[in-house]
Amino acid sequence: xxxxxxxxxxxxxxxxxxxxxxxxxxxxxxxxxxxxxxxxxxxxxxxxxxxxxxxxxxxxxxxxxxxxxxxxxxxxxxxxxxxxxxxxxxxxxxxxxxxxxxxxxxxxxxxxxxxxxxxxxxxxxxxxxxxxxxxxxxxxxxxxxxxxxxxxxxxxxxxxxxxxxxxxxxxxxxxxxxxxxxxxxxxxxxxxxxxxxxxxxxxxxxxxxxxxxxxxxxxxxxxxxxxxxxxxxxxxxxxxxxxxxxxxxxxxxxxxxxxxxxxxxxxxxxxxxxxxxxxxxxxxx
Amino acid sequence: xxxxxxxxxxxxxxxxxxxxxxxxxxxxxxxxxxxxxxxxxxxxxxxxxxxxxxxxxxxxxxxxxxxxxxxxxxxxxxxxxxxxxxxxxxxxxxxxxxxxxxxxxxxxxxxxxxxxxxxxxxxxxxxxxxxxxxxxxxxxxxxxxxxxxxxxxxxxxxxxxxxxxxxxxxxxxxxxxxxxxxxxxxxxxxxxxxxxxxxxxxxxxxxxxxxxxxxxxxxxxxxxxxxxxxxxxxxxxxxxxxxxxxxxxxxx
Numbered sequence: 260x261x262x263x264x265x266x267x268x269x270x271x272x273x274x275x276x277x278x279x280x281x282x283x284x285x286x287x288x289x290x291x292x293x294x295x296x297x298x299x300x301x302x303x304x305x306x307x308x309x310x311x312x313x314x315x316x317x318x319x320x321x322x323x324x325x326x327x328x329x330x331x332x333x334x335x336x337x338x339x340x341x342x343x344x345x346x347x348x349x350x351x352x353x354x355x356x357x358x359x360x361x362x363x364x365x366x367x368x369x370x371x372x373x374x375x376x377x378x379x380x381x382x383x384x385x386x387x388x389x390x391x392x393x394x395x396x397x398x399x400x401x402x403x404x405x406x407x408x409x410x411x412x413x414x415x416x417x418x419x420x421x422x423x424x425x426x427x428x429x430x431x432x433x434x435x436x437x438x439x440x441x442x443x444x445x446x447x448x449x450x451x452x453x454x455x456x457x458x459x460x461x462x463x464x465x466x467x468x469x470x471x472x473x474x475x476x477x478x479x480x481x482x483x484x485x486x487x488x489x490x491x492x493x494x495x496x497x498x499x500x501x502x503x504x505x506x507x508x509x510x511x512x513x514x515x516x517x518x519x520x521x522x523x524x525x526x527x528x529x530x531x532x533x534x535x536x537x538x539x540x541x542x543x544x
Numbered sequence: 545x546x547x548x549x550x551x552x553x554x555x556x557x558x559x560x561x562x563x564x565x566x567x568x569x570x571x572x573x574x575x576x577x578x579x580x581x582x583x584x585x586x587x588x589x590x591x592x593x594x595x596x597x598x599x600x601x602x603x604x605x606x607x608x609x610x611x612x613x614x615x616x617x618x619x620x621x622x623x624x625x626x627x628x629x630x631x632x633x634x635x636x637x638x639x640x641x642x643x644x645x646x647x648x649x650x651x652x653x654x655x656x657x658x659x660x661x662x663x664x665x666x667x668x669x670x671x672x673x674x675x676x677x678x679x680x681x682x683x684x685x686x687x688x689x690x691x692x693x694x695x696x697x698x699x700x701x702x703x704x705x706x707x708x709x710x711x712x713x714x715x716x717x718x719x720x721x722x723x724x725x726x727x728x729x730x731x732x733x734x735x736x737x738x739x740x741x742x743x744x745x746x747x748x749x750x751x752x753x754x755x756x757x758x759x760x761x762x763x764x765x766x767x768x769x770x771x772x773x774x775x776x777x778x779x780x781x782x783x784x785x786x787x788x789x790x791x792x793x794x795x796x
Contacts, residue, residue, distance in 0.1 A: 445632075
């Protein structure tokens with residue numbers, strides 16, 4: 260076999276690189292991205308159709324899609340179905356509870372966290388309590404929550420707020436603690452008051468860390484709303500999830516799971532967008 | 545009356561269960577409107593000295609006064625230019641520059657003209673909307689200098705402001721500082737470990753020795769003003785730096 264000379268390689272390779280890259284790579288990338296999900300869907304569909312798994316236990320993707328369609332757009336004329344046409348309402352119920360509980364967690368968690376991180380006195384006063392309660396999982400709070408608030412929306416909001424509160428307060432405190440000493444000195448030589456120092460130096464310094472806390476907190480908020488609705492409330496995606504399981508509607512169960520994933524993903528994107536806006540000074544490097 | 549006066553100042557730190565003397569019986573006088581360089585090796589406590597004048601730290605013994613007032617805490621009469629500029633990364637160049645004015649609650653009309661003038665003086669026109677992260681080290685330090693001048697301070701305290709810059713940028717910044725000093729005639733305390741820099745910029749060079757930090761000598765720099773970096777080539781300049789160099793060598 261004869262070897263290519265350097266000039267031949269130089270003559271051939273640039274052109275082939277130019278010709279091949281744009282056409283092949285996007286298609287290949289798309290295929291690589293979709294291969295595994297498509298294979299899972301295919302095997303799942305086949306396993307139902309070929310009778311590998313009983314339909315009552317695991318409905319096929321097409322059956323789930325059908326059930327979801329009815330759940331979303333169904334009406335009474337389509338037959339006896341407790342969930343017909345209630346999808347949007349249940350998504351709205353859960354989203355509203357997450358917004359309320361998460362909002363409460365932010366309102367309390369960010370200021371408290373920044374104060375814990377900034378002021379050693381506040382840290383000594385509050386931090387031990389926060390750290391002592393933090394290892395108690397929100398699921399363990401369920402009976403307590405029902406005992407105090409009963410079967411009500413506020414019980415769910417309490418659990419969501421509590422769950423989201425911990426990562427928000429811990430990350431806010433971390434961010435405020437790590438504020439650059441020279442920035443504090445710079446503001447103090449300008450004559451900044453304690454309030455100005457907190458709002459105009461410590462808070463913006465802590466923002467990257469706060470945003471991390473907000474993101475983790477949102478994930479926990481969605482976990483909390485599902486748990487709370489399964490037990491402590493009679494509406495929302497979590498309630499439907501458990502209820503559909505009891506009456507053997509596994510198609511609705513799976514459609515519900517995918518719905519939770521979807522709204523969780525979308526709300527996470529929203530937080531990312533907000534963070535990108537708040538931290539645009541950081542992405543300019 | 546001295547603009548800045550230190551009398552028998554000690555600074556002792558406690559570290560690892562033992563006492564470390566950072567500053568030992570320091571006396572220092574800086575006359576109003578003059579440029580004083582504090583020259584010394586690393587670890588001689590020269591930055592600690594500046595922190596005492598700024599009010600960031602308190603002396604263990606002795607008195608630090610600025611225009612007769614004992615320094616108790618940081619304040620806008622004593623503007624500091626930090627080694628790493630210490631700009632707020634979430635604020636644009638312009639917002640960083642006017643930050644001290646907004647902290648003081650000064651009406652816009654009272655600082656805007658000066659801010660615009662300073663932007664041009666330090667050569668940052670056109671960069672007002674940039675973030676600090678988009679600037680080079682030299683440009684960040686220009687913002688830090690302009691920000692300090694916007695405060696219209698009684699004294700300007702500069703903590704090795706050009707120490708982290710490359711040689712060429714440092715020369716540019718030294719020339720800028722010379723022209724800024726001609727224009728605003730502030731009382732300046734300038735910390736450095738660079739003999740050339742101290743001789744080029746200062747009216748008086750205060751030489752410190754390390755461990756413990758002591759004042760070793762005071763040399764008046766009688767080079768005429770206005771100065772430029774052309775001085776670096778002249779005999780008188782070299783004579784002065786040789787004098788200081790032998791002083792420092794004699795101390796070790």
